[in-house]
Amino acid sequence: MEPSNNQQKQIQHQPPLLMCKNEENGSAENDLEDERKLTSKRSHLSTRLRSSNSMSLNSSKMLSRETISNYFYMPITQAAKELNVGLTLLKKRCRELGIRRWPHRKLASLQTLIRNIQELGNEGEESEEKLRNAIELLERERKLLEEVPDMRLEDNTKRLRQACFKANYKKRKSWR
Numbered sequence: 166m167e168p169s170n171n172q173q174k175q176i177q178h179q180p181p182l183l184m185c186k187n188e189e190n191g192s193a194e195n196d197l198e199d200e201r202k203l204t205s206k207r208s209h210l211s212t213r214l215r216s217s218n219s220m221s222l223n224s225s226k227m228l229s230r231e232t233i234s235n236y237f238y239m240p241i242t243q244a245a246k247e248l249n250v251g252l253t254l255l256k257k258r259c260r261e262l263g264i265r266r267w268p269h270r271k272l273a274s275l276q277t278l279i280r281n282i283q284e285l286g287n288e289g290e291e292s293e294e295k296l297r298n299a300i301e302l303l304e305r306e307r308k309l310l311e312e313v314p315d316m317r318l319e320d321n322t323k324r325l326r327q328a329c330f331k332a333n334y335k336k337r338k339s340w341r
Contacts, residue, residue, distance in 0.1 A: 186258040268314035281329045
């Protein structure tokens with residue numbers, strides 16, 4: 166059965182499916198064109214996101230142990246900013262390189278201990294050779310800690326740190 170002339174006229178005057186009831190043909194075509202533009206923008210953005218993700222993966226591989234070790238003396242959040250990578254990416258790369266914990270605090274502690282021992286040497290309380298040996302030991306341990314960040318501090322270093330804390334405490338207490 167073929168549609169009659171009246172039915173054919175009704176079909177021709179029906180609005181397209183994407184067109185709202187009160188719109189004319191011109192505005193519906195504009196909406197279709199706008200939708201196509203949005204779709205192309207979305208695909209362009211997703212392509213850019215994918216390429217930026219691949220760039221960050223490449224930058225992750227560019228983070229060598231030597232590069233990262235230059236930033237051990239600062240907190241990890243600051244190091245991530247300096248390296249222009251995210252904190253999570255830096256931590257992930259550190260784990261890949263075998264660095265389980267960021268050594269900033271250990272290194273800062275050793276640096277403070279070296280400074281405290283040098284101050285004790287300036288005050289002349291201990292023999293010079295003993296202080297020089299202690300500083301050399303701490304410097305060696307600091308360099309080793311830069312190479313192997315997960316290393317534990319030696320017992321001698323811990324005892325030396327405790328002795329410095331005790332000496333500083335006594336000094337503060339005597340000023341009161």
